[in-house]
Amino acid sequence: ACAAVFCGAATADAQAPAAAVPGVAPQMVNVAGRSATTLNGRWRSIIDPYETGYYNYRRRPDANGWFRDRKPANAQELIEYDFDQSPLLNVPGDWNSQQAELLFYEGTVWYRTRFERALAPGRRLFVHFGGANYQARAWMDGNELGMHEGGFTPFGFEVTDALEAGTHSLVVKVDNQRHPEAVPTVNSDWWNYGGITREVTLVETPSTFVRDYTLQLDPADPRRVRGWVQLDGPDSARTAVTIRIPRAGLSQTVTPDASGRAVVSFDARRLARWSPDHPNLYDVEIATAAETIRDRIGFRTLAVRGTQILLNGEPIFLRGISMHEESPYEARRAYSTDDARTSLGWVKELGGNFVRLAHYPHNEAMLRAADEMGVIVWAEIPVYWTIQWENPATLASARQQLGEMVTRDRNRASVALWSVANETPRDANPAAGPRITFLRNLVAHVRGMDNTRLITAALEHRYVGRDTIVIDDPLGEVLDVIGNNEYLGWYDGSPEKADSITWRSAFNKPLVMSEFGGDALQGLHGPAANRWTEEYQARIYQRQAAMLRRIPMLAGTSPWILKDFRSPRRPLPGIQDYFNRKGLISDRGERKLAFYELQRFYLELRAAHP
Ligand code: GCB
CATH class of the missing domain: 2.60.40 (Immunoglobulin-like)
Known part of the structure; x- marks a missing residue:
C-alpha cells in the first residue's frame, strides 16, 4: 500500500506514534454495483498551508493532530481548530472552484464528515474514494486508516475493526502539492485541482x-x-x-x-x-x-492488422477528440454521469466515435457513459513530459496508477487503448536510455494485466529535411498503436505548412494523430491570418484535414481539444486568462467555428467509411 513516493516520510519519524497503520485495502471493483451508501455531501474543511494539523512546532507528526476532531472539554482547554465551525466544501468536487481563495491553492486541506453506522457481526465495511488529488491520508474516529498517492485513481480502506456503534468521524487530509518525483511531475499544462474530487462511498460486504x-x-x-x-x-x-x-x-x-x-x-x-x-x-x-454484484458489460474484440485497427474483426477509423476532465459548462473537475453524457454527446455531434481521455484516468462515470453511448476510449496515466525516469519511487508510482486504472476499467468495452505516456523526451541514446527502460517497464506491466486491449503512447516526431516528418521513437517497437502529437499551424509554422508535409513512420502499425490544433478565443472574429481568432483556428483544422487524408497509416485522430480548460501556463490577459484556448468549445460551452470544421471532416469520413 505504501508503494508511492512520500510514504514513510512522516511515520518513520522516531517521535511518531508506533501504532501500525492498516493502509489501502486491495482494490475493489464496481462499487456502484454493490450494497453501498454514499458519503457525498457537504464536508467541513480547514485550509492548512503549513500542515499545522499534522506536524508540531518541531515539524514532527503530532499525536494530537486535527485528525482527532476534538472539542475543548472545558473553557480552559486550548484547541486551535474546530471542524464544526469551519467552512463547508462539496464532496465530490475540487476545492479550487468552490472558494475564491482556493483557486490557485496548492497544499493541504482537511476534510471532515460524520456518519452513523453499526455493523452486524460477520459483515465488513470499507470507505471507498473514487479519487483525491494528490495525497490523501484518512482517519476514522482518530485512528489512521492509511494513505494513498495518485490523484486520479480509486482507493479504499477497511474500517470493519475501527467501527464501534454510533457516530463516526472521518477525517481526510488532502495535499495537492506538486513534487518533482511525483506522477505527474511539477510541470503540466492543466490545472492542479485539489480535493476529494470523486465520490466517497461506504461499501458493506459479507465476510467473504x-x-x-x-x-x-x-x-x-x-x-x-x-x-x-x-x-x-x-x-x-x-x-x-x-x-x-x-x-x-x-x-x-x-x-x-x-x-x-x-x-x-x-x-x-x-x-x-x-x-x-x-x-x-x-x-x-x-x-x-451471500451477495450479488450487478454490472453491465459489453463484449468485443480488438486487434491490429498492419496499419489498421480492427474492432470485431473489421477495420475502424477512430474519429475522435481529446478532452480533460472538466465540466462541460464550468471550469471545474467533472465527476457526474450528467457531465459525462454532455461531453460525450458533443463528441457524437462532431460525428465522432472516439475520445482520448487526457492526461490521466477520468472518473468512472465517464467510462460507463462511453460504454452506453458507444464511444471508443483512449485512457492514459499522467506520465507526462519530464518524469524522473531514473527514480525507482517514480516508476513505482506510475506502475501503481496504471494498475489501479486497469483494474478499475478492464470490464469497460469502450476502453480500447491504454496509453502509458504523453510527449516524453527521447533519451540521448534513444534505444537504451532511462526513459525507454521506464516506459518499457510500464508496457510490460499493462500487458501482463490485460491482453485484450491495444497499448499506445503519444510520441514526438522529428524532421528529416524541410518537408518530411518521421515517427521513429524506438518506444514504438513495443506499442500496438503509435500516437503522435503535432502542432503544424500553431507551434510549428503556419497552417498552410501542413500542405507540403509528408509523414513517414518507422513502424508498420496504425497511427493515431493524438493531438493537433490551436487556440482561439470564442467570439473573437477577424482575418484568418490573425492568431487567437476563431477564423485562424478553423483554418488550422481545414489544412489539417487535407493533410491527414494523405497519411496512409492513419487509423484515427483526437485533436486538441474538445473544450477550453484551465491552465496555469496560460496567463495572456483578455485572451487566455489562465485558460488553454485550444477548445472547439469555450469554457462556458459555446461552439467555435473550428467545431463545425472538424464536424464536416468527420461526417465526410463517416460517409466514406461507415
Ligand atoms: C501538448 C500537450 C497538451 C498541451 C498542448 C498545448 O502537446 O500534450 O497537454 O495542453 O500541447 O496546448 O500546448
Missing part, C-alpha cells in the same frame, strides 16, 4: 466477498468469454461463484483455487458484439450465496 473480476472475449478464440473472479475473506477458497447473463441465458458456477481466484470460461456465440453503432451491453450478475 467478490473483490475483483474480469470478463472479456478471448482474443485467441472470440467464441468464448474468459476471465476470473477474485474473492476476499476467510472462506475465499470455499465459496462458489455464479456468473449469470440472463438475457443470453448464460449461467456458470465456478469454484476458486486456494488463492480465492475462480477461472471463468463460457460460450459467447449468443452474445451480440459491442460497437459504437451498436453499443450492446448485457446485465451481468456475479453472485455468491
Whole structure:
C-alpha cells in the first residue's frame, strides 16, 4: 500500500506514534454495483498551508493532530481548530472552484464528515474514494486508516475493526502539492485541482466477498468469454461463484483455487458484439450465496492488422477528440454521469466515435457513459513530459496508477487503448536510455494485466529535411498503436505548412494523430491570418484535414481539444486568462467555428467509411 513516493516520510519519524497503520485495502471493483451508501455531501474543511494539523512546532507528526476532531472539554482547554465551525466544501468536487481563495491553492486541506453506522457481526465495511488529488491520508474516529498517492485513481480502506456503534468521524487530509518525483511531475499544462474530487462511498460486504473480476472475449478464440473472479475473506477458497447473463441465458458456477481466484470460461456465440453503432451491453450478475454484484458489460474484440485497427474483426477509423476532465459548462473537475453524457454527446455531434481521455484516468462515470453511448476510449496515466525516469519511487508510482486504472476499467468495452505516456523526451541514446527502460517497464506491466486491449503512447516526431516528418521513437517497437502529437499551424509554422508535409513512420502499425490544433478565443472574429481568432483556428483544422487524408497509416485522430480548460501556463490577459484556448468549445460551452470544421471532416469520413 505504501508503494508511492512520500510514504514513510512522516511515520518513520522516531517521535511518531508506533501504532501500525492498516493502509489501502486491495482494490475493489464496481462499487456502484454493490450494497453501498454514499458519503457525498457537504464536508467541513480547514485550509492548512503549513500542515499545522499534522506536524508540531518541531515539524514532527503530532499525536494530537486535527485528525482527532476534538472539542475543548472545558473553557480552559486550548484547541486551535474546530471542524464544526469551519467552512463547508462539496464532496465530490475540487476545492479550487468552490472558494475564491482556493483557486490557485496548492497544499493541504482537511476534510471532515460524520456518519452513523453499526455493523452486524460477520459483515465488513470499507470507505471507498473514487479519487483525491494528490495525497490523501484518512482517519476514522482518530485512528489512521492509511494513505494513498495518485490523484486520479480509486482507493479504499477497511474500517470493519475501527467501527464501534454510533457516530463516526472521518477525517481526510488532502495535499495537492506538486513534487518533482511525483506522477505527474511539477510541470503540466492543466490545472492542479485539489480535493476529494470523486465520490466517497461506504461499501458493506459479507465476510467473504467478490473483490475483483474480469470478463472479456478471448482474443485467441472470440467464441468464448474468459476471465476470473477474485474473492476476499476467510472462506475465499470455499465459496462458489455464479456468473449469470440472463438475457443470453448464460449461467456458470465456478469454484476458486486456494488463492480465492475462480477461472471463468463460457460460450459467447449468443452474445451480440459491442460497437459504437451498436453499443450492446448485457446485465451481468456475479453472485455468491451471500451477495450479488450487478454490472453491465459489453463484449468485443480488438486487434491490429498492419496499419489498421480492427474492432470485431473489421477495420475502424477512430474519429475522435481529446478532452480533460472538466465540466462541460464550468471550469471545474467533472465527476457526474450528467457531465459525462454532455461531453460525450458533443463528441457524437462532431460525428465522432472516439475520445482520448487526457492526461490521466477520468472518473468512472465517464467510462460507463462511453460504454452506453458507444464511444471508443483512449485512457492514459499522467506520465507526462519530464518524469524522473531514473527514480525507482517514480516508476513505482506510475506502475501503481496504471494498475489501479486497469483494474478499475478492464470490464469497460469502450476502453480500447491504454496509453502509458504523453510527449516524453527521447533519451540521448534513444534505444537504451532511462526513459525507454521506464516506459518499457510500464508496457510490460499493462500487458501482463490485460491482453485484450491495444497499448499506445503519444510520441514526438522529428524532421528529416524541410518537408518530411518521421515517427521513429524506438518506444514504438513495443506499442500496438503509435500516437503522435503535432502542432503544424500553431507551434510549428503556419497552417498552410501542413500542405507540403509528408509523414513517414518507422513502424508498420496504425497511427493515431493524438493531438493537433490551436487556440482561439470564442467570439473573437477577424482575418484568418490573425492568431487567437476563431477564423485562424478553423483554418488550422481545414489544412489539417487535407493533410491527414494523405497519411496512409492513419487509423484515427483526437485533436486538441474538445473544450477550453484551465491552465496555469496560460496567463495572456483578455485572451487566455489562465485558460488553454485550444477548445472547439469555450469554457462556458459555446461552439467555435473550428467545431463545425472538424464536424464536416468527420461526417465526410463517416460517409466514406461507415
Ligand atoms: C501538448 C500537450 C497538451 C498541451 C498542448 C498545448 O502537446 O500534450 O497537454 O495542453 O500541447 O496546448 O500546448
